[in-house]
Ligand SMILES: NC(=O)C1=CN([C@@H]2O[C@H](COP(=O)(O)OP(=O)(O)OC[C@H]3O[C@@H](n4cnc5c(N)ncnc54)[C@H](OP(=O)(O)O)[C@@H]3O)[C@@H](O)[C@H]2O)C=CC1
């Protein structure tokens with residue numbers, strides 16, 4: 001017996017998957033009692049050179065041709081984007097095929113209806129690789145944490161930007177150089193704007209907020225800021241302050257509801273997340289029974305991501321469809337939380353300005369002049385959004401080059 005697979009997409013992740021299927025074929029045969037065979041692959045450009053194609057595979061650029069094979073058991077989608085991926089997956093589910101996908105754009109934007117469709121058709125829809133690449137976060141949340149109450153999730157879920165920030169601060173690379181290398185290494189999205197503007201991390205936060213708190217959010221619902229404004233000078237300054245800047249997603253449950261955000265944050269170097277470098281991701285989970293736990297590992301790249309896809313393929317082949325369904329609850333969405341902030345002021349005036357600042361001293365914890373970068377760092381106390389805006393407006397009215405980073409504790 002054979003499990004027949006149709007693969008959509010043969011880029012970084014698709015090629016990684018073919019490597020892992022080949023490398024693990026004996027294990028798969030032993031575990032499932034049958035082989036997994038990739039019958040056909042849908043790509044966009046038939047002219048591209050492809051290595052190590054499976055024997056007798058149909059390589060096509062026509063979805064119409066792709067649908068003609070009625071033997072397919074599982075469709076694996078590793079192409080990306082929202083359309084036509086949504087239509088491909090709908091076709092698969094409506095025709096009784098289980099789906100495995102790495103597509104966070106699609107699962108964030110249309111996950112609810114696709115999950116409902118999969119449920120209705122009694123087939124699988126697995127998307128482990130859509131969040132944090134090789135880290136098994138979806139399986140852990142749906143399985144291991146099923147009986148725990150999760151209070152918050154936070155961390156680093158974009159490998160490209162974490163890689164860029166690491167290289168910019170460790171090797172002094174500029175932004176373009178770091179992005180180009182991240183693309184060459186296969187970490188970045190087809191349109192890297194999604195990575196650097198925080199959209200990719202926001203899609204992942206939407207998927208997690210749905211899974212854990214049953215919220216159906218869209219990108220317009222919460223603050224999203226990427227790393228495009230993070231200057232190498234800021235990275236050098238925060239190093240002098242014994243800290244790091246990291247792109248952090250945060251989902252917090254408070255008495256007033258659940259807040260979600262994606263923003264560059266200042267982290268003190270002894271924070272666990274500060275040591276997460278390069279394409280690694282990490283997710284801190286705070287829950288009733290475990291208190292704090294951390295999942296860490298590579299969040300992007302061919303083999304880590306393909307490993308997550310392959311794990312989903314195996315559970316799907318065994319018809320162990322993960323109940324990766326939103327939890328039911330009474331959670332409300334809330335806009336902002338109270339946070340401390342770090343402001344970085346680029347100034348030639350140094351300590352003179354330090355004493356002249358018109359800002360409300362009651363809200364300021366302390367300030368540090370960093371002579372090497374000619375930057376003044378102003379640390380606030382924990383302040384509300386309203387107080388924060390007042391401080392920021394006052395700073396901006398008398399200074400140019402004001403950068404702000406919430407402090408992640
Ligand atoms: N790269 C990574 O580290 C990770 C990626 N992901 C997700 O996995 C998915 C794939 O990523 P990745 O492998 O990096 O992407 P790539 O850009 O490397 O590969 C995309 C593949 O999909 C094919 N494709 C794209 N659009 C179409 C279309 N309209 N019709 C037919 N084929 C199409 C491309 O064809 P062709 O080869 O002809 O151009 C290519 O083979 C994305 O959803 C991404 O977000 C998730 C986690 C990590």
Ligand SMILES: N[C@@H](CC=O)C(=O)O
Pocket residue numbers: 130132133157158159160161187188189195200299300301
């Ligand atoms: N572009 C993404 C790939 C994995 O999801 C990232 O850099 O994290």
